[in-house]
Amino acid sequence: MTNWADKELWGWGRYPRVTARCARPERRREVEEALRDRGGEPVLAHGLGRSYGDAALVSGGRVLLTRRLDRLLEFDPETGWLRAEAGVSLEEVIRTFVPRGFFPPVVPGTQFVTLGGALACDIHGKNHHVDGTFADHVRRLELLTAKGEIVVCDADHEPELFWATVGGMGLTGVMLSMEVRLARIDNPYIEMESIRVENLDHFFDVSAESGGHTHTVSWIDCVARGPRMGRGIFMRGRHASSSAAPAGPGVGERLKAAAEPILDVPFDAPGWLLNNVTIRAFNEAYYRKQLKPRTNSVVHYEPFFFPLDFVRDWNRLYGPRGFLQYQLVVPPDPEHRAIRTVLEQITASGMGSFLAVIKEFGERVHGGLSFPAPGVTLALDFPNYGQPLFELLDRLDDVVAEAGGRVYLCKDARLKRAQFRRMYPAWEAWRAVRDAWDPDGVFQSELGRRLGLVPGSQP
Amino acid sequence: MSVLILGATSRIARELANRYAERGQAVFVAARDTDEAERIAADLRVRHGAQAVAGGFDATDFDGHAAFVDDVAAAVGPIDVAVVAFGDMGDGGDDVRRVIEVNFTGAASICEALAAHMAPRGTGCIIGISSVAGDRGRQSNYLYGSAKGGFTLYLQGLRNRLFKQGVHVMTVKLGFVDTRMTFGMETGIPIASPAQVSRAVVAAAERKVDAFYYPHFWRGIMTVIRAVPEKVFKRLSL
Ligand SMILES: Cc1cc2nc3c(=O)[nH]c(=O)nc-3n(C[C@H](O)[C@H](O)[C@H](O)COP(=O)(O)OP(=O)(O)OC[C@H]3O[C@@H](n4cnc5c(N)ncnc54)[C@H](O)[C@@H]3O)c2cc1C
Numbered sequence: 001m002t003n004w005a006d007k008e009l010w011g012w013g014r015y016p017r018v019t020a021r022c023a024r025p026e027r028r029r030e031v032e033e034a035l036r037d038r039g040g041e042p043v044l045a046h047g048l049g050r051s052y053g054d055a056a057l058v059s060g061g062r063v064l065l066t067r068r069l070d071r072l073l074e075f076d077p078e079t080g081w082l083r084a085e086a087g088v089s090l091e092e093v094i095r096t097f098v099p100r101g102f103f104p105p106v107v108p109g110t111q112f113v114t115l116g117g118a119l120a121c122d123i124h125g126k127n128h129h130v131d132g133t134f135a136d137h138v139r140r141l142e143l144l145t146a147k148g149e150i151v152v153c154d155a156d157h158e159p160e161l162f163w164a165t166v167g168g169m170g171l172t173g174v175m176l177s178m179e180v181r182l183a184r185i186d187n188p189y190i191e192m193e194s195i196r197v198e199n200l201d202h203f204f205d206v207s208a209e210s211g212g213h214t215h216t217v218s219w220i221d222c223v224a225r226g227p228r229m230g231r232g233i234f235m236r237g238r239h240a241s242s243s244a245a246p247a248g249p250g251v252g253e254r255l256k257a258a259a260e261p262i263l264d265v266p267f268d269a270p271g272w273l274l275n276n277v278t279i280r281a282f283n284e285a286y287y288r289k290q291l292k293p294r295t296n297s298v299v300h301y302e303p304f305f306f307p308l309d310f311v312r313d314w315n316r317l318y319g320p321r322g323f324l325q326y327q328l329v330v331p332p333d334p335e336h337r338a339i340r341t342v343l344e345q346i347t348a349s350g351m352g353s354f355l356a357v358i359k360e361f362g363e364r365v366h367g368g369l370s371f372p373a374p375g376v377t378l379a380l381d382f383p384n385y386g387q388p389l390f391e392l393l394d395r396l397d398d399v400v401a402e403a404g405g406r407v408y409l410c411k412d413a414r415l416k417r418a419q420f421r422r423m424y425p426a427w428e429a430w431r432a433v434r435d436a437w438d439p440d441g442v443f444q445s446e447l448g449r450r451l452g453l454v455p456g457s458q459p
Numbered sequence: 460m461s462v463l464i465l466g467a468t469s470r471i472a473r474e475l476a477n478r479y480a481e482r483g484q485a486v487f488v489a490a491r492d493t494d495e496a497e498r499i500a501a502d503l504r505v506r507h508g509a510q511a512v513a514g515g516f517d518a519t520d521f522d523g524h525a526a527f528v529d530d531v532a533a534a535v536g537p538i539d540v541a542v543v544a545f546g547d548m549g550d551g552g553d554d555v556r557r558v559i560e561v562n563f564t565g566a567a568s569i570c571e572a573l574a575a576h577m578a579p580r581g582t583g584c585i586i587g588i589s590s591v592a593g594d595r596g597r598q599s600n601y602l603y604g605s606a607k608g609g610f611t612l613y614l615q616g617l618r619n620r621l622f623k624q625g626v627h628v629m630t631v632k633l634g635f636v637d638t639r640m641t642f643g644m645e646t647g648i649p650i651a652s653p654a655q656v657s658r659a660v661v662a663a664a665e666r667k668v669d670a671f672y673y674p675h676f677w678r679g680i681m682t683v684i685r686a687v688p689e690k691v692f693k694r695l696s697l
């Protein structure tokens with residue numbers, strides 16, 4: 001018998017919030033049991049809740065909290081292949097394997113995500129232009145489907161189900177385990193170069209000449225206007241070679257020192273904390289940090305990959321109304337018209353973004369609902385200003401869809417269905433595969449209902 | 460050094476297995492659910508590079524307990540630390556016998572077998588996971604509480620007996636811990652994580668603590684609860 005408990009859940013943006021009956025399976029068979037014991041209601045897996053909007057939420061449904069399905073099952077130190085349960089976090093993978101000389105092949109901007117969440121959102125990292133997405137390093141997965149069967153899928157067996165689950169936002173079933181190939185590293189350090197970027201054209205110039213770096217990303221001041229529009233700090237780097245790493249205590253000890261977050265936000269900050277003035281001041285100060293046009297350094301992987309993880313629960317700084325992230329990708333365009341229009345609309349609206357990053361993706365695409373596509377991606381955090389913000393984001397959707405781009409579903413809480421269909425033309429093919437495995441819509445989410453991805457969504 | 464974890468599918472037990480495995484000790488993880496025990500052993504091997512073996516164990520298979528201890532010793536060597544972590548809170552129905560048999564009879568039975576294994580070697584440590592519920596009978600869980608209370612008393616006597624033979628017995632009285640047992644409960648009182656429990660238990664065992672509460676504040680709470688006169692207590696709904 002499954003033990004269900006009502007819990008209020010939310011994503012990283014803390015908007016929206018939804019109450020659902022939750023179970024927290026600790027064993028494999030408890031996942032199967034919970035699916036059977038769902039009382040006819042829809043089901044959804046929920047990992048570490050680091051998607052920003054409503055992807056991991058379902059009202060009037062059952063949520064399976066996967067965090068305790070966290071066994072590392074097999075590891076081959078010769079090849080780096082790891083077989084692990086879907087609730088394992090990247091933080092655990094890193095803590096366990098960095099001392100042995102391995103790193104996850106792709107990491108997002110936080111290490112507090114589960115393997116299941118990483119594959120369900122087909123996440124990308126700073127190395128997309130070289131290594132593709134997380135799914136490019138996964139060869140097999142075990143999925144519990146709507147009929148209660150455990151299906152092992154890979155390139156040879158049920159490849160369609162495999163690729164529908166990649167980026168499938170939890171709507172094809174519950175992943176139980178997967179095989180992911182870890183990348184070899186010499187040490188926990190990154191050789192990094194920071195470059196002050198004066199404006200958008202400069203960003204694209206630097207980006208174009210950064211192909212030799214495995215990792216690139218740029219912070220961008222999205223308050224700056226006119227000739228300074230797009231100014232920022234471009235960071236590029238690679239895992240350090242043994243000769244570049246600073247000497248000192250062994251790898252294992254240096255890692256321990258970095259394991260726990262240093263700061264905590266124990267309660268909600270008042271809603272006014274992050275406002276136009278503080279956002280402007282922050283962006284200005286951040287830009288001024290980079291005094292020299294170029295600096296080279298060797299840094300630990302944590303500040304490089306996960307600069308925000310050292311403040312646990314930093315999302316509470318946005319206060320009780322929460323915040324929204326908007327991430328878009330638009331195809332390459334020599335004049336960068338869409339990006340310019342987006343930045344202009346944001347500065348004109350007066351609704352600043354506290355943190356914005358920009359990066360050029362590589363060529364690899366996966367179809368279905370997978371987000372990355374060739375072109376440039378821009379991610380912006382906005383305090384939840386309410387209606388005016390939603391109207392601004394609707395206008396940005398127009399610009400993005402018009403340019404042949406799309407927004408990232410795992411960051412989204414408000415995209416409209418018609419726009420979604422323009423952005424993801426492969427959605428129908430994806431939906432056909434999904435429906436074949438789950439005709440009655442056992443797996444549902446708020447996002448899935450809003451975008452019409454599951455049977456029975458309101459027209 | 461080898462460590463035996465009984466009831467390894469409990470999250471508290473698994474965290475204890477982690478603590479010992481990360482110290483390089485060989486661990487035998489025993490549970491009724493052998494599939495899961497295998498997965499847990501695999502995890503200990505991958506995560507810590509430890510020697511970890513899984514095996515089946517049923518607390519109510521009293522007659523098999525002595526042979527089980529021999530099997531464990533054959534697999535991972537003489538047992539230095541044994542953790543009795545299994546437990547059964549019951550589901551409030553007609554499970555009187557099961558709750559007593561798992562929490563008390565089964566626990567005592569396996570401890571006797573462990574004592575017989577450790578005493579002749581003059582070394583070893585038995586860690587019994589008991590509960591604050593065993594400190595006073597309350598209407599909400601007195602069946603489980605009485606079995607745990609009996610186990611606490613049993614551990615006291617065993618400690619007294621084995622002390623002279625060089626074997627340490629430690630009683631852990633747990634308050635609320637965030638596990639399957641408590642998932643969804645409105646506790647109203649801070650709840651400990653299984654990892655915190657495991658660190659406290661391993662540290663206490665090293666210092667040869669006889670008995671302790673975890674989280675520590677439960678000691679104060681239970682002192683107060685025990686002090687309430689029965690005349691008053693019987694009228695409360697706790
Ligand atoms: C600070 C920060 C930085 C980020 N940076 C990046 C970035 O650089 N690149 C990037 O791509 N993303 C980024 N993200 C987004 C994050 O990587 C994804 O949202 C990821 O999916 C979160 O994993 P999770 O375990 O928290 O999943 P959740 O948020 O809990 O769930 C996300 C989705 O995965 C599904 N899911 C989870 N587990 C399973 C399972 N076992 N089986 C089936 N479906 C499942 C859920 O149903 C849901 O649809 C960032 C997020 C944060 C908070």
Ligand SMILES: NC(=O)c1ccc[n+]([C@@H]2O[C@H](COP(=O)([O-])OP(=O)(O)OC[C@H]3O[C@@H](n4cnc5c(N)ncnc54)[C@H](OP(=O)(O)O)[C@@H]3O)[C@@H](O)[C@H]2O)c1
Nearest residue numbers: 468469470491517518544545546590633635636638639640
């Ligand atoms: N969580 C708390 O707040 C709390 C408080 C006080 C004390 N405790 C004690 O802490 C210990 C661990 O419990 P938990 O909280 O982690 O809950 P749990 O997950 O329910 O663990 C109890 C374990 O006991 C095992 N078990 C039950 N009957 C058994 C039998 N006949 N033979 C062998 N194993 C059996 C179960 O395994 P299988 O079902 O797979 O056999 C299960 O893994 C228990 O002794 C419990 O009484 C817990």
